[in-house]
Amino acid sequence: MEKTAGVTMLRSKKLFIFDLDGTIYLEGVLFPGALELLERIRKNSGEYVFFTNNSSISTADYFHKIQRLGIPCKIDNVATSTQALIIHIRESYPDARFYVMGTASMKAELRESGLLVVDRYQEDIDGVVIGYDTELVYQKLIDVSRLLTQGKIYLATNPDLVCPVEFGFVPDCGSFAVMLENATKRRPRFLGKPEPDIIEMIINRFGVLKEETVLVGDRLYTDIKCGINAGIDTVLVLSGETTVQDLESSEFQPTFVVSGVHSILEMLED
Template identity: 50%
Template sequence: MLTDKFKKNADALLHKKLFLLDMDGTIYNENSIFEGTLDFLSQIEKNGGRYIFITNNSSKSVKDYVEKVNRMGITADASHFYTSSQATAFYLQENYPGQTVFCMGTRSLVAELEQNGIRVVTKPEDSASVVLIGFDTENTSEKVRDTCIMLGRDVAYLATNPDLVCPVSFGYIPDCGSMSIMLKNATGKTPFFIGKPEPIMIDCVLKKLGISKEDTVIVGDRIYTDIACGVNAGVDTICVLSGEATLDDLEKSDTKPTWIFDSVREVCTELAR
């Protein structure tokens, strides 16, 4: 019998056809791949499954991510990814078709949106009816000021993801959620968050691949995004303790994962039995 960290039966993992994998804190930390990640990905395929990386990190385009994981030795192309940037582009197309978007984000995020036919501006413009913020690793005080100017107008307000921090080699840096708090303190406005824990990303991937929720599991290190996303979408979840979440966090949280493992290496060990 397969079991998780607390000896809970995990035999169902053997029959999962799709593993939706968070990235930061789950399979790597910044630029360092976690031990066991490559074996884990290989084992998924050996068991007849497939993996898709779903990340809330909107600072990079899909092309950037493909290049990054390829450098780490992971075999993947654009078909292996679904990001909050892609989900945001889909959401804008569905809910704000033809509207101009003011974006506080990286050049990669802006390019991703433009490639999907969305008109994007990065300076205050009267024509912009939507303000979008992302995890902006290229942020400046001027960009923050311009965003505050736009939020003073009658506009829709969106954010790519609610993550408070992003794990890096020395600890954490502020992510999009923290940037939204900063902007709320200045403007009083709170955005609608598109990425996890909203089920949008999972629903899009399952529809595209034609895979059922019962055949899917999401693997991540954050309770309030990864695990909550799985719960909201109605799919099983694995929380790994290699990133943000701790056992104390899990004990205190009302959102509970289906299974808990120390890392993807331990998940691989069980799958290989």
């Protein structure tokens, strides 16, 4: 898409759904133009939502983190892969007990939602959930491997292989799943992006049309694929995981590509 068409597309949108890590900020430091872009969207009578696959922090903790960055935000402006997981378990396994390989923050959110969560191996556990566990210790891998070998239900929050950090990348939930697959020959069902369910929930929440919505993110196989699955326009930012080489070889092509969120700001202001 040419820049002129990209400008027209972006100015027609009423709802902007943003990824966080690698898109809005890196390790909690806002990218240049991020705050100004969000202000511009509101000034143009639009709305924004943050949808992250990072399950290491609960939805409530993300809400407070975003507020601390100076971003005007309500809890309805935040969506996470953990929320997608909770919805799926409530609908499909409401009485099941799950061993959770995740952070204390993630497990607290699952418990607060009424799910049955344990973090020690027990033979009568029904299933396993894995997330982006930044508190991972080897005993968790042993416990999960044992349960998966027994054929337990197997769910994961997100397929992201890496999480961007200041010096490069660190392993994310998708890499944990690959490691466990090597040990157990089991693959999980992933519930966050690129599954479109949460996107459709957000669109309904804000009462807009798909044609009035755009998803902005830095990963082709989660963010952009999610937008494609949901039937909405997508913008890829090259400030996170994806390189130009990745883009050229990917089957998941965005509607438009920019170097970072500052470029979107410029397009809305021209």
